[in-house]
Structure formats: C-alpha cells, structure tokens
Amino acid sequence: MFETIEYVTENNVAWIRLNRPDKFNAFTEQMNLEITKALKEAEKDGEVRCLVITGNGKAFCSGEDLAGVKQDTDHAEILRKRYNPMVEKLANFEKPVIAAVNGVAAGAGMSLALACDFRILSEKASFIEAFINVGLVPDSGNLFYLPRLVGHAKALELTVMGEKVSAEEAKDLGLATKVIALDQWEEEVSAFAQNLAQKPTKAIGLIKRYLRKSWDADLSEMLENEAYAQRTAGQTVDHAEGVQAFLEKRKPVFKGR
Amino acid sequence: MVNKETIQTWTEDGVGVIQLNRPKVLNALNRRMVTEILQTMEEWDRDDEVSVMIVTGNEKVFAAGADIAEMAEDDSISLELLNQFAEWDRLAWVKKPIIAAVNGYCLGGAFELALSCDLIVAAENAQFGFPEVNLGVMPGAGGTVRLTKLMGRAKALEWLWLGEYMTAKFANENGVVNRVVAPELVFEEAMKLARKIAKQAPLSIRMIKEAVNKSVDHSIYEAMQYERKNFYMLFASEDQKEGMKAFVEKRRPQFKGK
Incomplete structure (x- = not known):
C-alpha cells in the first residue's frame, strides 16, 4: 500500500x-x-x-x-x-x-x-x-x-x-x-x-492541544482553556479509572478513552 | 406537520434542540430537511415551553452542504416554480433566538443554515465555506447576502469566489461566529448559552431580535423608530414592571413572558 x-x-x-x-x-x-x-x-x-x-x-x-x-x-x-x-x-x-x-x-x-x-x-x-x-x-x-x-x-x-x-x-x-x-x-x-x-491518550491529546495554544494566548485565555480541557478530560473513562485505582490503591489500567 | 425523517428533535430546560440526522451523507441538506427544520421552528415559536432553539449536527460534522444529487437535474424554470427558498424566508421570521452549534464541516447550504441562525458556537476544528462556485453555481439561500453583511464586501467576495474554507478562528475574528470552543464541548457550551438566554425576559429577547434584524435591513433613522416602538411596547408588559421593581428592591426578577 x-x-x-x-x-x-x-x-x-x-x-x-x-x-x-x-x-x-x-x-x-x-x-x-x-x-x-x-x-x-x-x-x-x-x-x-x-x-x-x-x-x-x-x-x-x-x-x-x-x-x-x-x-x-x-x-x-x-x-x-x-x-x-x-x-x-x-x-x-x-x-x-x-x-x-x-x-x-x-x-x-x-x-x-x-x-x-x-x-x-x-x-x-x-x-x-x-x-x-x-x-x-x-x-x-x-x-x-x-x-x-x-x-x-x-x-x-x-x-x-x-x-x-x-x-x-x-x-x-x-x-x-x-x-x-x-x-x-x-x-x-x-x-x-x-x-x-499505556497512558491516558485523550488527556495527552488535550495537553498537546492546549500547550500549543499557550504560545499565542495570555493567562486569562489559558485559564479558560484549561477549564475546557479539564471539563473534557473529566468526562473520560481513563479519569474515572485513575480515581478508582487511586482509591483502591492499585495501578490504573488506562484505555485511551 | 410532516414526520421527521431527516432530523431529530427534543426539548430540555426550555431549549428546543434540532439535530440534523442524515449521518450517512454527512447531513447533506435536502429539501425535506429544510421543511422539517422550518416546521419544527415554527411550531416551537408558538410553544411556551420553548424559549431558545439550537440547531446542531453531530460530533464530526454540522453538515457538508446541500444535497447535490437532488438538484443536479433541475432547470431554471422548475426551480423558479418550486420556489424552495421561500422556506428560508420563513426561517428568518422565527421570533425566538436560534443558536447553531457547529462541529466539523459547515459548507454551502449548511453554512447558510448556520448564518440564518442568530448566534453560532463553533468547534475549534469547524470549517466554514461556500464551495458552490466549484460546481459552476453560487449560494442561493442567502449566502452572498448574509456573509457580506457580517464580514464586509471585499472579504466576502474572496471566500465566495475561491470557494475555500475558513477556520473557526477566522470566522470568529471576522464577526461570523460568536464563540469558539473545544470540539468536545460545543453542544454543552451552546446549551449553556441557550439556558442563559432562556432565563432572560422572553419579550425583551424577542423585541431585541426584531429590532436588531431591522437595523440590518433598514436605514438608521427607520431602525431607530422601530427600536423606539418596541421599547415603548415593553412598558406594557408585566415583566417590565417586575424587572424594575426587583431592581429597586435589590432582588432577582421573576419573568413570565407577559
């Protein structure tokens, strides 16, 4: 191909x-x-x-x-x-x-x-x-x-x-x-x-997206961007798994979703 | 009322949502879809349960344009008789606020649909454009008119002539789009905005829309006369009495839309 x-x-x-x-x-x-x-x-x-x-x-x-x-x-x-x-x-x-x-x-x-x-x-x-x-x-x-x-x-x-x-x-x-x-x-x-x-792929994607935006944003914009990013990350399966694993004192298994 | 084959609709918290639903063809707008959108909006315009409307696609695409297959064999006379764009005139008569929530492509007829709404919330990766020129035609449902009113003659001509796609950022900086947000959160942000507007005094919201629309089409003098009439008219409402009383009493007003 x-x-x-x-x-x-x-x-x-x-x-x-x-x-x-x-x-x-x-x-x-x-x-x-x-x-x-x-x-x-x-x-x-x-x-x-x-x-x-x-x-x-x-x-x-x-x-x-x-x-x-x-x-x-x-x-x-x-x-x-x-x-x-x-x-x-x-x-x-x-x-x-x-x-x-x-x-x-x-x-x-x-x-x-x-x-x-x-x-x-x-x-x-x-x-x-x-x-x-x-x-x-x-x-x-x-x-x-x-x-x-x-x-x-x-x-x-x-x-x-x-x-x-x-x-x-x-x-x-x-x-x-x-x-x-x-x-x-x-x-x-x-x-x-x-x-x-094996890491939380969606969160990595968001980090990449918003780090890049930081190059042409001021602090107020970035604070708002971080709020958007965290809202999105906060809804991922991997975040739920991360919290659950922390509470159960085990290693998290991330799915990239 | 026709059955809804091309859209899905629901209402929540006083917000009526229309979701374009022809995912197999990237939500291409056919005549039936426009009819269904219009009928839904006109119905909600008379429905006290709905204060604000949202038009959206799915997470990948708002809509990639009009259904080309449907019109490929049309001729001038059949189109003139069909008069399909009369429905677009009626879209502009809807009194309640309409928000377009746009992810991905918003092209041609779909861009015209978004421009027929009052506000646009767009994803960072949304793309807007009028590719009609590439097919040897041009926009027919207000594209050359509304885009020009928003961004000015010179810029509008360039986009309409080249048929290229503008980014959400560019659309935002040029007065076409109200807000640009992360793709995952477009609908949520549109809902937040809709709920905020839904809490305002409904008569004020409608009279403001009417006056702003007049100001686009009429001379400053005429539009100001119109604004004044709407202003006077609101003083006949209970909500005006309540709003001003609550202000004096330093409490939140309770609006009823009366």
Whole structure:
C-alpha cells in the first residue's frame, strides 16, 4: 500500500518507517504524501495510542531529495503542497508522537523530527540545519519549532552556521529527550513507545492541544482553556479509572478513552 | 406537520434542540430537511415551553452542504416554480433566538443554515465555506447576502469566489461566529448559552431580535423608530414592571413572558 514508507501497528503503537535507505530516506513527493496519509490512518485508528517515526538504514531522513530540484522549481509550492499539510497534520495529531532519530536528520528531515513531541536519539544520530549550505532557509515548521525548543539565539546560530549537532549536544540543547546506546536502540525505543501507549491518550491529546495554544494566548485565555480541557478530560473513562485505582490503591489500567 | 425523517428533535430546560440526522451523507441538506427544520421552528415559536432553539449536527460534522444529487437535474424554470427558498424566508421570521452549534464541516447550504441562525458556537476544528462556485453555481439561500453583511464586501467576495474554507478562528475574528470552543464541548457550551438566554425576559429577547434584524435591513433613522416602538411596547408588559421593581428592591426578577 505504501512504497516509500513502511506503516505497521502493533500493541497500540503505530510505526512509520521512512524506507528509502539507499537515498538516506530523502523526501520525495510520494513520501510526503504517504506520511500524511499514514498519519491520517493512525489518527483514525482507535487502537493506536502512540506513533513512532523512524528511518530504515543508516539515516533518519536527509531532507528533500535535491535530485528533484530544478532551476524552475517553485519551492513555495512544494512546501504548500507536500510538506505543510504533513507538518499541520502532525501539529493537530492528538496522540503522542515520537521521532526515533536513528541517524542523521538533515534539513527537512530535522524539521520532521522537530514537529514530533519527543525526540529520542541513537548515539549515532545527528541534526544538521543543512538549508543554509545550499542557500536556503529552514522550512516545514523548522523556524517555528526550533526557537521554541532551544531559544532564539541558539536557533539563529544553528540555522545560520549549518553545522552538525551530535546526539549528546542535541540533548544538552533540549532537542532530545534521551540518547540511547546503539546496542539497546530497538529495545529502548519500543519500551518508550509502549510506556506512552499505556497512558491516558485523550488527556495527552488535550495537553498537546492546549500547550500549543499557550504560545499565542495570555493567562486569562489559558485559564479558560484549561477549564475546557479539564471539563473534557473529566468526562473520560481513563479519569474515572485513575480515581478508582487511586482509591483502591492499585495501578490504573488506562484505555485511551 | 410532516414526520421527521431527516432530523431529530427534543426539548430540555426550555431549549428546543434540532439535530440534523442524515449521518450517512454527512447531513447533506435536502429539501425535506429544510421543511422539517422550518416546521419544527415554527411550531416551537408558538410553544411556551420553548424559549431558545439550537440547531446542531453531530460530533464530526454540522453538515457538508446541500444535497447535490437532488438538484443536479433541475432547470431554471422548475426551480423558479418550486420556489424552495421561500422556506428560508420563513426561517428568518422565527421570533425566538436560534443558536447553531457547529462541529466539523459547515459548507454551502449548511453554512447558510448556520448564518440564518442568530448566534453560532463553533468547534475549534469547524470549517466554514461556500464551495458552490466549484460546481459552476453560487449560494442561493442567502449566502452572498448574509456573509457580506457580517464580514464586509471585499472579504466576502474572496471566500465566495475561491470557494475555500475558513477556520473557526477566522470566522470568529471576522464577526461570523460568536464563540469558539473545544470540539468536545460545543453542544454543552451552546446549551449553556441557550439556558442563559432562556432565563432572560422572553419579550425583551424577542423585541431585541426584531429590532436588531431591522437595523440590518433598514436605514438608521427607520431602525431607530422601530427600536423606539418596541421599547415603548415593553412598558406594557408585566415583566417590565417586575424587572424594575426587583431592581429597586435589590432582588432577582421573576419573568413570565407577559
């Protein structure tokens, strides 16, 4: 069904594996559209309570496949048609999303990782704001997410200098939740995803929605937003289960509803 | 009164609720649905048990538009004879307040239905638009008129010409939508708003609606004459006496709608 990615679901976790390993998983039009389509499926699938995006082979994603860029290419239209819907879909995806960055994440590949909720990095992974090195500016949400993660000054430095950021550096900058040793990679990524998939999914979705709103809201609006969010969360099965488990002094079993 | 095939209705706390109910076709409005909505509203307009009305879809969609299949084979003469939009004129004559509670798509004829209501409560993910232009036609039930009155000529033209969808946020910022709330809570918020209005003096609510509607269609002078008549008329009501007496006595008024 998909050609440039693999999409599988198991144990409440959906996996999108970028699958052009010989091209370091560079984006093509087909890959952008397939990722967006897979995101829609994962969103609709009630069994899915966590999503992992990772790369097959050595790289996570090397960004746009420059082989397809010609002199008369309208870069803005490429973004509007292919990348922006993918980034918007991720931004509105109300389940936890992990970028399991297995190798280099360059250019729009880095943007993809930034648009996820968690970035867990292999010790071999790296980020490169490669756009400047071909005379372009970061896109696909990169200029939105990066300053919010690392601060304005550091965002400017990374995007203008275009130098490689190692996994450890990325962690120090706040770009990574954790760095994982190579021999434990598969196992730890799975465990991280499984843990998220057992949490109250609806509440996580609401946290994502309203944290994002906080970026352009004042305190009064956020207090009101929190009231809305809590009203919604307060009606979930998982909240009832959480309270019940607390009273019975046992571990809650959340259903994601 | 026709049987309700395309809508579900119920009343609670003085609020009459109409739920569009053709989920298999994303609640596409056909002529029967408009007739059923109108008949329900006209009935409730004369029913003391109902103070405020709500029109809503389901959690996924308000309605995706008019039933295209139904009109695909129509011609100018058959439409002129059918005169289906006369029912939309009568919708505008309903005296009691009507709130549209909108989740998801609210397009074409459905957007016109929402604009025919008095207030719109929308979900954050609601989308409004007039895609008629993409089918080689245009809105026919007030879309070009009501949208223009609300957001102004230049903006309305752009949306009507391009047939693109506006977000709830944009609709809110441009005077089309009253409130934007979380998708899960749209109906609840609409009910809260309806209950609040239902507690107000019913005659005031109706006379205010009538005067505001006049102000949209008439010159300032004429509308103000009209407002004044309604103002004088309310002084013939028991509720005016009760409202002012309660104010002086520093207590809550008990309104009866008389």
